[in-house]
Amino acid sequence: MMASDDIDVAYVAKLARIALSPDETERFGTQLTALLEHVAALEKLAVADVPATAQVVPSENVVRDDVPRPSLERETVLEAAPERQGAYFRVPRIIAEDSIVGEET
């Protein structure tokens, strides 16, 4: 179950949107495989009936009232943009011409 040599660095880098050179893929592959061998020690822990801790100090229903707070000045926001066009953030075209991707929600 916790195979230690199973990281597909190229696939993971694609998911994480980080371009890697072949050298980097190789180097990170070696380093991360070694790390996974260390973390494989966790297999020795009997955890079948143990609940997972997502929050170490438990709390629930932390919410706020539906009351407006000031937004940021638009100029402040747009000044930080790598590229803008008028009141909009300008980003590269969303995908290559031949495959149109719909909006996800």
Next chain:
Amino acid sequence: MTVPETAAEIARAVNERELSAAAIAAEFEARIHLREAAVGAFLTQTGALALAHAERVDARVRAGEELPLAGVPLAIKDNMCLTGTRTTCGSKILENWTAPYTATAVQRLLDAGALPVGKTNLDEFAMGSSCENSALGTTRNPWDRERVPGGSSGGSVAAVAAGEAVLALGSDTGGSIREPAAFCGVVGFKPTYGRVSRYGLIAFASSLDQIGPVARTVQDAARCYDVMAGHDPLDATSLARPVAATHNGLRDDLRGVRIGLVNEFTLSALGADVRATYERAYADLEGLGADLVDVSLPTADYGVATYYLIAPAECSSNLARFDGMRYGLRVPGADVAETYERTRAAGFGDEVKRRILIGTHALSSGYYDAYYVRAQKARTLIAADFATAFQRCDAIAAPAAASEAFRFAAKSDPYSMYLMDYYTIPMSLAGLPALSVPCGFVTPPDGAHPLPLGLQLTTPLFEERTLLGIAHAYERATMHASVRPPIAANETARV
């Protein structure tokens, strides 16, 4: 008069108008100017801003206000937002980003009269234990310039150790305040997870990150904590429970205090001098009246493995937003996918990439249960072990780091660096309050200078008052904190 060395004394002098905050701001700007070449604690100096704040503090004091941090020079780790200042996380991807808002913790300190003297260096996105992972600068240990200050809050501890600031903010995810505080001989305190708002702290691992003070003395750390702690409506993970003031709970002896020594944390793996120092520290605790008891943390050994799944998993998601679309670096590509990939390849350093990759893997389809869920379960066991141990003791004493400060480039293998946090990670996973207080010096075989070590103390959740009280008694009795590195030893400037 000279500027006093502690926040408590400075605030008293400014509140009583013996000293002006403006004069202190000027003195620290000059001091930073003199010392930075040797230390390199700061990525951005904000002397003009400190002066502007100082003038406001002086006006408020003249108007009759008493401010707990009046005129106290404060260094801020550069993963915390401060409106109008560059906030970089030590990363090329944010090298030129100006924060449009201020972190809650920072704002509370500024409102209490602190003067923001600059933003300090860190391992990129707080990932590292030496400060060597910063893409934007090198910080040197003020005790030995050939050595690292520790990390990730290396700039903050170096600034306080070198006298470039009196208080500093660090952030601690797996030891990032405690380990560098030990390396630089200052007090570094990580409160209970959720005590201090994370709003405005640039996230590394959200379920572990916690802001805490770096100071010359436990009393100053307590004063800083008292100002910062408490619920923030902008952080859903900040605790709603009331905060007991700690600065007035400091004690001078340890009679009736049970201090646990962890069976699994054998000192035999440490160097002989380091081991002797810790043994003497434990003896000093006993000498102050504490009862030393053996406690067991059977799962503590799994801390590093658990941490290096949970923290990277969270970071892989937290750092997705650095994509070159809305702010920060953009390296254009033919389309948006290529722009993402190039931006992130150029913007992140190797350690950040490693952690994003391992975290992405740990969450990915087919591996989630084996890695992420298993680690979250291990975390439950580790927290439960502490709970059991605390049935037998009021606090646990342990090393704050596995060694004294090491030389630059000494840890080239990532995993050997990860092991530096062996003693601090379990407390982080359990969300416990913990601190490092100076506990003596060793001169390593490969070094010419004595280097500080830190004693780590830990108490149950929410027991900051007990923790700081014990640390204060130890610090007062041992006086290790009063020894300053040469660069800060002679502060004679009169203001």
Next chain:
Amino acid sequence: MTEAPHAGLAVNGTPYESVIGIECHVELRTQTKMFCGCRNVFGAEPNSNVCPTCLGMPGALPVPNRLALELLVKAGLAFGADIPAFSKFDRKNYFYPDMPKDYQISQYDTPLTQGGLVEFWVRDGTRGRCRLTRIHLEEDTGKSSHAGSRDGRIAGSKHSLVDFNRAGVPLMECVSEPDIRTGPQAVAYLETLKRTFVALGVSDVKMEEGSLRCDVNLSLRPLGSSAYGTKTEIKNMNSFRSVERAIESEIARQAALLARGERIVQETRGWDEAAGTTHSMRSKEEAHDYRYFPDPDLSPIAFAGDDIARLRGELGILPNARIERFISDGVPLVQALQLIDTPGLAAYYETAATLSGKPQATLNFVLGDLSRLANETGIPVHASRVTASALAELVALVDAGTINSKTAKDLLGRLWADGGSARTLVESEGLAQVSDPGAIDTVVAEVLAANGKTVADYRAGKTKVLGFLVGSVMKQSRGKANPQLVEERLRAALETTGVS
């Protein structure tokens, strides 16, 4: 669950049915966004309602909007959904330029509501039901437009422009079971969701403003089979009508493929409104690995029994229950739907009908003259100067025979313009119907005397001229005469020989 299969759908002679499930994204009607205090409004200046949190700025954190949680729970309760004791937020990780954090805060395995049943009326009079799988809460994305191409579509553009005002708006995702069989059923299902959410104040559900968006999952299988065929997901419909058209088009496409012995490819298809067809958007082979995990910035949500009881108590009478009652009152289905789907009209009708005690007569005015006046003036009936009590009074006057329907129609026009009381107008202007046979006979005699030729025609057997004579009497009486009595007295007079 629904019984009516797609009429006549067959593949090479074998009867087939379509199996349809719908996922709707509905924006919740709150003052502020889901996780920050920025305003949730449509149509603001681009990037004017944004803050560190909804722009995904470094260091910013989310805090959930209590009202959004409650609105969603009400939506679920309205359809009998379960509210689990434990719910949490998860991160759905994928990169997209209009999604600020490059993850969406959503809910993976612990939605706020589970199950539920949507019962609906199709316009052909049949009823249907569709089970809800779940309703969960998530945050909306920003909105991209695509400059640089001729038609504003993504293809051919050089770059995209992003407005983050919508980013972080609370969105509930309603996922249905595949219980729907036809396009009209799909529309009826959506209309039921819409009218319920509007009635609850949960959402304004405006497809044209994007506050409701829906995707359709559709597959075919031989009638009687319990296995599912390969499904496609259809996106980009911008009205209920286009949902119906897209379903019909996709059924035809899949049926044609199957008839030719070809395989259906599991994929997302976009609806092209102008062409009236769906086209392939991407194939599912290009797998997504969303790496869901619990959001460590947020704590779990647990609705207590008290909260649920309070929210249940706030539901009021739901549209389905009102439709049911209208129908049992004898209101035809189409008119019941018209009442319920016109804002304010059902309540107006119910009040007036209760006050007048004459539901049918009231309904005729509400859906007839009043709806016409509303269309002409742009003022909704319930907001007009004709109060429900004024209408009830009018209905009562007609029913009592005090005024005739012609007078009632005229009066309604005057009440619409000036308001006031029908009874007062009738009294002050002497508009009461004349039902005195003597008075009518006088007018009848005058009219017959003035229309000798017509009278002769009638008597010669051209009885259809009676209508003209009735009209003349009515006119002479300034509309006040009782029309039935006029006709009766006219016939009597005409059939009495010797009168000239």
